[in-house]
Amino acid sequence: MLFSSIPFLFWFLPCVLIFYFIAPRALKNTVLLLSSLFFYGWGEPEYLVWMVAAIVMGYVFGLLIERFRKKNKIAKLLLALSVSGSLVILGYFKYCDFFIGNFNAMTGLSVPMLRLTLPIGISFYTFQILSYTIDVYREEVAAQKNPVDLAAYVALFPQLIAGPIVRYSHIANQLKERSHSFEKTALGIRRFIIGLGKKIMIANLLGELCSIFRESNDKSIFFFWLYAVAYSLHIYFDFSGYSDMAIGLGKIFGFSFPENFNYPYISASITEFWQRWHISLGSWFRDYVYIPLGGNRVSVSRHIFNIFVVWMLTGFWHGASWNFIVWGLYFAFLLTIEKLWLLKKLKRNGMLSHVYVIILVIISFVIFDATGMGQAFSYVQAMFGAGGYPLISEEFLYYFRSYGVVILFALIGATPLPKKLWNRVSATPAGGKVVIFAEPLAISAMLVACTAYLVDGSYNPFLYFRF
Amino acid sequence: MKKYKDMICVAIVGLFFVSLTLAVWVLPSKEFSHSERRKLAQLPELSYGAVKDGSFITEFESYTQDQFPLRDTFRTVKAFLTYYMFRQPDNNGIYMEDGYAAKLEYPLNEKSVNHAADRFEYIYENFLADKNLNICFSIVPDKSYFLAKQNGYLCMDYEKLFTMMQERMNYAGYIDITGTLDITDYYKTDTHWRQEKLTDTAAKIAAGMGVTLSGKYTEKALDYPFYGVYYGQSSLPLPAETIYYLTNDILDGCKVTNHEKGIVGGIYDMDKALGRDPYEMFLSGPLSLITIENPNCKNDRELIVFRDSFGSSIVPLLVEGYSKVTLVDIRYLRADYLDKFIEFNDQDVLFLFSTLVLNNSETFT
Numbered sequence: 001m002l003f004s005s006i007p008f009l010f011w012f013l014p015c016v017l018i019f020y021f022i023a024p025r026a027l028k029n030t031v032l033l034l035s036s037l038f039f040y041g042w043g044e045p046e047y048l049v050w051m052v053a054a055i056v057m058g059y060v061f062g063l064l065i066e067r068f069r070k071k072n073k074i075a076k077l078l079l080a081l082s083v084s085g086s087l088v089i090l091g092y093f094k095y096c097d098f099f100i101g102n103f104n105a106m107t108g109l110s111v112p113m114l115r116l117t118l119p120i121g122i123s124f125y126t127f128q129i130l131s132y133t134i135d136v137y138r139e140e141v142a143a144q145k146n147p148v149d150l151a152a153y154v155a156l157f158p159q160l161i162a163g164p165i166v167r168y169s170h171i172a173n174q175l176k177e178r179s180h181s182f183e184k185t186a187l188g189i190r191r192f193i194i195g196l197g198k199k200i201m202i203a204n205l206l207g208e209l210c211s212i213f214r215e216s217n218d219k220s221i222f223f224f225w226l227y228a229v230a231y232s233l234h235i236y237f238d239f240s241g242y243s244d245m246a247i248g249l250g251k252i253f254g255f256s257f258p259e260n261f262n263y264p265y266i267s268a269s270i271t272e273f274w275q276r277w278h279i280s281l282g283s284w285f286r287d288y289v290y291i292p293l294g295g296n297r298v299s300v301s302r303h304i305f306n307i308f309v310v311w312m313l314t315g316f317w318h319g320a321s322w323n324f325i326v327w328g329l330y331f332a333f334l335l336t337i338e339k340l341w342l343l344k345k346l347k348r349n350g351m352l353s354h355v356y357v358i359i360l361v362i363i364s365f366v367i368f369d370a371t372g373m374g375q376a377f378s379y380v381q382a383m384f385g386a387g388g389y390p391l392i393s394e395e396f397l398y399y400f401r402s403y404g405v406v407i408l409f410a411l412i413g414a415t416p417l418p419k420k421l422w423n424r425v426s427a428t429p430a431g432g433k434v435v436i437f438a439e440p441l442a443i444s445a446m447l448v449a450c451t452a453y454l455v456d457g458s459y460n461p462f463l464y465f466r467f
Numbered sequence: 468m469k470k471y472k473d474m475i476c477v478a479i480v481g482l483f484f485v486s487l488t489l490a491v492w493v494l495p496s497k498e499f500s501h502s503e504r505r506k507l508a509q510l511p512e513l514s515y516g517a518v519k520d521g522s523f524i525t526e527f528e529s530y531t532q533d534q535f536p537l538r539d540t541f542r543t544v545k546a547f548l549t550y551y552m553f554r555q556p557d558n559n560g561i562y563m564e565d566g567y568a569a570k571l572e573y574p575l576n577e578k579s580v581n582h583a584a585d586r587f588e589y590i591y592e593n594f595l596a597d598k599n600l601n602i603c604f605s606i607v608p609d610k611s612y613f614l615a616k617q618n619g620y621l622c623m624d625y626e627k628l629f630t631m632m633q634e635r636m637n638y639a640g641y642i643d644i645t646g647t648l649d650i651t652d653y654y655k656t657d658t659h660w661r662q663e664k665l666t667d668t669a670a671k672i673a674a675g676m677g678v679t680l681s682g683k684y685t686e687k688a689l690d691y692p693f694y695g696v697y698y699g700q701s702s703l704p705l706p707a708e709t710i711y712y713l714t715n716d717i718l719d720g721c722k723v724t725n726h727e728k729g730i731v732g733g734i735y736d737m738d739k740a741l742g743r744d745p746y747e748m749f750l751s752g753p754l755s756l757i758t759i760e761n762p763n764c765k766n767d768r769e770l771i772v773f774r775d776s777f778g779s780s781i782v783p784l785l786v787e788g789y790s791k792v793t794l795v796d797i798r799y800l801r802a803d804y805l806d807k808f809i810e811f812n813d814q815d816v817l818f819l820f821s822t823l824v825l826n827n828s829e830t831f832t
Contacts, residue, residue, distance in 0.1 A: 453545050
């Protein structure tokens with residue numbers, strides 16, 4: 001079920017809120033668990049069993065690892081079994097066909113593809129379970145004795161299908177005890193509806209433009225750039241909008257989820273970009289792959305190796321296709337160059353460094369969105385005039401006119417400017433009084449606008465569902 | 468202060484959300500949307516199979532969209548946001564120019580145009596080629612022909628379409644009617660043209676067929692507001708229009724037979740005039756096969772018109788020159804069965820199709 005859908009907003013969510021707030025404290029997690037299972041099963045009931053199996057595995061291994069913590073070898077073996085079990089399930093669904101395809105290409109054999117549908121959110125919940133068992137092994141958290149609480153953590157519908165990747169250590173205490181208040185609810189409502197607006201009124205419209213471009217027979221160099229900019233903004237508003245909705249819902253239910261985005265497009269280096277983009281994934285790889293590999297406290301060559309391993313895996317996490325791996329390695333290359341010598345230079349070149357980041361990130365997302373490496377190369381070539389396309393085309397002119405204002409809104413919205421302006425107005429005595437009523441009215445207006453787009457049945461897929 | 472602000476926020480947004488949710492839950496379902504001219508999705512039946520194959524979920528989502536309270540108002544809000552906030556030139560492919568709502572018809576679908584030409588050629592070769600018939604064809608431009616290019620909207624390559632059809636239909640004489648038309652000859656909220664503005668166009672077609680028309684009619688207004696198909700699709704509060712129709716003694720004396728239902732009536736179907744699409748008052752709307760018999764005709768010439776819905780309003784203006792006119796819509800009647808219903812001998816034959824249909828001819832049989 002999509003957050004940005006009428007069944008979720010006006011059927012599922014009100015029911016969950018009613019049951020949740022009338023339930024006694026002891027049953028609140030049960031309500032969340034049952035509603036999360038319903039939420040997950042709504043789209044793909046057959047995959048519920050895999051998620052439940054993953055939860056059961058995580059629960060049992062968590063207890064066993066804790067039980068044998070003092071016998072390090074057994075605990076290590078149990079951890080290895082737990083991690084490999086989770087990765088086998090993920091690998092089976094997500095990567096089998098990739099490996100079969102490459103095996104066939106290398107050997108000339110024709111091993112049949114499995115053509116499995118990827119269970120929604122499997123990459124996210126697998127990583128959450130991994131972090132839980134690893135943290136138990138590291139004695140950073142105690143194993144959860146209550147299966148309902150652990151299952152509620154893994155399956156928690158606000159963050160189940162698209163993150164942020166909430167680590168068990170983040171919310172272990174909140175699972176046991178959390179408070180609900182007007183302040184949190186108001187914050188949650190604001191955050192959720194702003195996220196909904198980002199998704200429906202910006203990301204979806206830009207997604208339409210990207211679809212139009214892909215199907216166009218009237219491409220031009222400018223049209224390639226329009227698409228590349230639109231896609232970069234689309235993926236940001238799509239994913240950060242979804243994270244906002246998740247964080248907002250979490251607040252309403254009394255949780256504090258970690259932030260996932262922090263205006264990445266204002267970054268002055270790729271290093272900074274990745275500190276601001278999909279923060280929960282970056283920190284997951286840092287803590288569970290990069291640091292265990294030795295991080296930066298090793299020789300330069302080993303450090304570079306570590307960076308490439310982490311970014312290859314980051315790319316591979318996003319999808320079982322070579323363009324995702326190349327996308328990850330592309331960032332590994334850029335981050336390595338920055339770490340070795342460019343970072344200091346970038347700090348001295350304010351505007352230029354922003355242009356550098358924007359152009360390289362835009363190119364990265366063209367690779368990311370490609371159907372394969374062939375298309376990725378041809379698109380990037382075309383952007384720089386090497387594809388034999390004209391500079392401008394009739395369709396470019398029309399769609400630039402059609403989506404120019406949306407892109408302008410998106411460009412402004414991708415910076416902290418609107419928030420700063422709002423805070424400045426709120427800080428004045430007169431502004432503070434106006435905001436008391438203006439804010440809820442603006443939020444309600446945004447809900448009306450989002451509902452209007454949903455009722456009209458416009459374009460509404462969610463990008464990160466495939467991860 | 469902040470505490471009050473949060474409470475007010477929760478109260479206002481919460482009240483709005485609760486009200487809307489209650490309306491979603493409580494209001495009864497509607498069967499039909501008059502503005503969109505379509506049946507609305509109903510609550511699907513819950514079954515294990517429907518849940519498992521995903522059809523329940525898809526249908527439930529359609530149901531929640533279709534049955535949303537104040538659906539038309541929300542669609543209007545969306546249209547306003549599209550046109551006025553995001554300054555997008557079209558909403559769901561419908562654009563407004565000079566008060567006219569028109570559909571983006573882009574690009575030229577050459578495959579479709581060739582398919583249409585193939586089907587016409589099939590009809591010619593199987594039923595017409597071995598007879599010495601007067602065969603003509605004409606193409607009705609859609610509104611975008613007059614509005615799109617000069618106002619910066621995407622549109623099909625009309626010249627290419629006209630050229631393609633002329634090259635493919637070299638067995639028929641081409642009657643170019645584009646010069647007799649302008650945008651004011653069309654309804655503002657509908658796809659179609661206005662019958663009362665078509666006398667020149669009808670005269671041009673008739674001349675092309677070798678027939679002379681007197682073109683004397685009395686103009687009558689339908690006392691019923693007309694909201695065309697683009698009214699619902701644009702979702703904008705466009706004003707109602709009036710349908711005018713032309714009558715004279717010849718038209719009043721004509722007998723129209725609907726061969727689908729075996730019903731005999733007149734040129735104008737007043738029951739349809741008060742129905743969901745008042746444009747269907749012209750020859751009872753989309754029908755596979757109808758004949759118009761004109762007892763007041765002074766000759767025995769007959770005409771067969773292969774046509775789409777644009778033909779419904781202009782063919783009555785050609786009736787004066789013929790004792791019998793047969794209208795065939797090959798979207799609803801298979802072309803290979805034509806000789807089971809029509810006896811081809813020495814009739815005049817006219818192929819009259821709009822650019823919209825030629826560019827979307829998948830339904831031609």
